[in-house]
Amino acid sequence: MTEASLYLLQQIINGLTIGSTYALIAIGYTMVYGIIGMINFAHGEIYMIGSYVSFIVITGLLAIGSFVLPLVLFIALVVAMLIASTYGWTVERVAYRPLRGSNRLIALISAIGMSIFLQNYVALSQGSRDVALAPLISGSVLELGSLETFEVTLSWMQLLIWVVTLVTMTALTLFISRSRMGRACRACAEDLGMTNLLGIDTNRIISLTFVIGAALAAIAGLLLGLYYGVINPFVGFMAGLKAFTAAVLGGIGSIPGAMLGGLILGVTEALTAAYFPSEYKDVVAFGLLVTILLFRPTGILGKPEVEKV
Amino acid sequence: MAKSFKRFSKTLLAAATALTIAGTVQAETLKIALAGPATGPVAQYGDMQKIGVLAAIEYLNANGGINGMDVEGVIYDDACDPKQAVAVANKIVNDGITHVVGHLCSSSTEPASDIYEEEGVLMITAASTSPTITEKGYGMIFRTIGLDSLQGSMAAQYILDTAKPKTIAVIHDKQQYGEGLATVVRDGLKAAGVEPVMFEGVTAGDKDFSALIAKLQKADVDFIYYGGYHPELGLILRQSAEKGLKAQFMGPEGIVNSDLAKIAGDAVEGVLATAPKAFDQNPENAERVKAIEAKGEDPTGPFVFPAYAAVQIMADTIKAIDSTDAMKMAEYIKANTFDTAIGTVKYDDKGDLTESTFLVYQLHADGSKTPAQ
Structure with a gap:
């Protein structure tokens, strides 16, 4: 392969990695929107809390004894998902459910308030400085090309991100399409009131979507925390914004759309940084969003919303 | 008539008391505002500044203060955010403080310095290195650190x-x-x-x-x-x-x-x-390093001793001209050399150090x- 194509390959690998985690976070936005039609702006903060919990668990476990690394990561993942889900559930219960049925704007403000609250709550309880974790997973799976020209590397960490994202997304897709609860979710997305009349506890289903979204955000929190090694209470804002963009890009309300949107956004960012000065990364990524929305207002895979009479 | 005179005399008495109290308070403590990030991602730089300023103030107070006045450091948090820095600068002016060590981030110092210049507040920054801060021809703005x-x-x-x-x-x-x-x-x-x-x-x-x-x-x-x-x-x-x-x-x-x-x-x-x-390696600062370490603080940060020197310059100036008037102090600072924790300090017309400290x-x-x- 030529140097130029190796370089392109490397940038696509980088883009897919970051895109996978956008997709994981975007699921939370898209599922909640699909069912109750609101944007949960506190979702980025749930991701950040997932990061913090996994950092605390990993540091704690490594400090008390010599566990094997996969076990440490597994425990961290489970604890982070549990705690983040609890936060997701509580946020819905406290800040959204009492406002459901009122003006959409009110729920939006409540969500923004929740986001600011969680950010400052973590900043006050954990300190607002960067928290760092030494690299746990290093080395690369694949090296292509030669050192003299350009070497493509796929690190174990990147591979882990891909695999975990792929497994999670497959599991989620199966859950939504095959299980009873998944069917109930789809029914709620179609018509919340009708589903309720048919004897399904819609409140439970709505709570469930918040819990699933939060759990996936926690997975992203752990993965990105390990990948970058640095977190602070404010990482949720930008990650949330990017993931929200990914959700809108793919078609908000659509789960495959969120996955696709995340990957497209990630790869676009990487390729922009690759061939233009990297300061234009966000300009191009968000410019793409505007362009796609101009031609497809519902996003790439979104269905046009039928106004309910 | 008698009644109204009595009331008048009471008012006079009250006014006189108030004046004396105000007078004594002013004579006893000199407040130096310490403006910088106490929170946010670069809070540790704010800590360095605080360590230096407070160490200098403690040394002054332990040695009889400045002309008998005690010195007090008042901390203001700008979080290294330009918007908050403006709010902090206004608050300092409102609180009647006319001597500031700070701010820390150049992007905060710049908008804040506009306010200090206008309100006649003496400002010495121990950390902001952006050249534009002193390019406006201000008279009240100084640094104890070299330029960007x-x-x-x-x-x-x-x-x-x-x-x-x-x-x-x-x-x-x-x-x-x-x-x-x-x-x-x-x-x-x-x-x-x-x-x-x-x-x-x-x-x-x-x-x-x-x-x-x-x-x-x-x-x-x-x-x-x-x-x-x-x-x-x-x-x-x-x-x-x-x-x-x-x-x-x-x-x-x-x-x-x-x-x-x-x-x-x-x-x-x-x-x-x-x-x-590394001013903490300088043998002349051995005593100061020891005093800071005795408090369990870290004297090695790059802004600790520039901040210390900023307080020294203010103290020396007040001693020399026997006034805490910020305008007069600024004139004196420009015209003289100072022996400080960062060595001999001399200023050019803009308020910049004449020698690099890097x-x-x-x-x-x-x-x-x-x-x-």
Whole structure:
């Protein structure tokens, strides 16, 4: 392969990695929107809390004894998902459910308030400085090309991100399409009131979507925390914004759309940084969003919303 | 008639008492405002400033104060946010304080300095190195730290004379401090006929630099100057090490921080940085270092002794002119030389130090630094 194509390959690998985690976070936005039609702006903060919990668990476990690394990561993942889900559930219960049925704007403000609250709550309880974790997973799976020209590397960490994202997304897709609860979710997305009349506890289903979204955000929190090694209470804002963009890009309300949107956004960012000065990364990524929305207002895979009479 | 006279005399008495009380309070304590980030991502720089100022104030108070006045440091938190810095500056003025050590980040100092100049408040910054702060011809604004541009041209000189790399990239964080320095470095290199292959900004707060690193690898860069602060450079170093990018990194004093090693780990070893001279190693400061260490604080931060010196300059001036009037003090400071914790200090017309206080250092993974060859 030529140097130029190796370089392109490397940038696509980088883009897919970051895109996978956008997709994981975007699921939370898209599922909640699909069912109750609101944007949960506190979702980025749930991701950040997932990061913090996994950092605390990993540091704690490594400090008390010599566990094997996969076990440490597994425990961290489970604890982070549990705690983040609890936060997701509580946020819905406290800040959204009492406002459901009122003006959409009110729920939006409540969500923004929740986001600011969680950010400052973590900043006050954990300190607002960067928290760092030494690299746990290093080395690369694949090296292509030669050192003299350009070497493509796929690190174990990147591979882990891909695999975990792929497994999670497959599991989620199966859950939504095959299980009873998944069917109930789809029914709620179609018509919340009708589903309720048919004897399904819609409140439970709505709570469930918040819990699933939060759990996936926690997975992203752990993965990105390990990948970058640095977190602070404010990482949720930008990650949330990017993931929200990914959700809108793919078609908000659509789960495959969120996955696709995340990957497209990630790869676009990487390729922009690759061939233009990297300061234009966000300009191009968000410019793409505007362009796609101009031609497809519902996003790439979104269905046009039928106004309910 | 008698009644009204009685009331009048009471008012007089009250006024007189109030005046005396006000008079004594003013004579007993001199309040120095300490403006800088106490929270936020660069709060540790604020700590350095605080350690220096408070140590200087404690020393003064233990030795009879300034002309019998006790000194008190009042802390104001600007979180290194320009908007909050303006609010803090207004609050300082409202609180009647006319002596300020701070602010810390150049982007905060600049808007705040406008307010101080207008309100006649004496300001000495121990950390802001952006040249624009003193370019407006203000009379009340001073520094106890060298200029950005000096730091940048020093870095450029070092790259040309000592490092002599083949291909250079200059990266910055698009902020006043970082981009300003990066521009000076690039221009310094260009002036000597060395053209950097890349001059690019990254977004402050970004976490993913994999695309940038691949680009640096493709360009075969062997020397990277980074204008900015430690959180981004830490991540760049860490991700470069993971991706196998082998290049020499160099940065300004904004990257010199123990958190850099926490973020980047071993990748910090050998990184170059222009930083204020290590004043804590200066034998003349041994007593001061001991006093700070006795409180369980760290005297090694780059802004500790410049902050200490800022208080010394204020104290010496008040002693010499026997007045706390900020305007008169500013005139005296411009006209005289001071013997301080950072050596002999003399100012030019703009309020800048006439001598550079920087040196090129090599950083180590354990958070320490040694002068570079």
